[in-house]
Amino acid sequence: MRIEVRPEVCVGAGQCVLTAGRFFDQGEDDGLVVLRRTEPGPAETAEVREAADRCPAGAITLREP
Template sequence: MRVEVRPETCVGAGQCVLAAPRLFDQGEDDGLVVLLRARPGLEETAEVLRAVDDCPAGAITLHDD
């Protein structure tokens, strides 16, 4: 699984950081999503799926590689 974010779509709600703080952060200047790691471990799957579902802007997508 590979995570992709689109900061230009992000609204800065921070739901991704709440759901998966080891994978996402927010920019200090603009509050937009920052991807910390594109390839989460299997143990983080539930957190990633929650982040995708909770993102109000749809700025996070998952890809099967």
């Protein structure tokens, strides 16, 4: 799985950071999503899927290989 984010769509709700802080952060100036890691390991995929599902703006996309 590969994680992609679209900061231009993000509303800064921070649900991704609360759910999967190892993968997502928020910009200091604008609060928009920042991707920290692009590929979760097998044990981390559920966490990343939950973060994507909780994003109110749909700014997180998960690509399967």
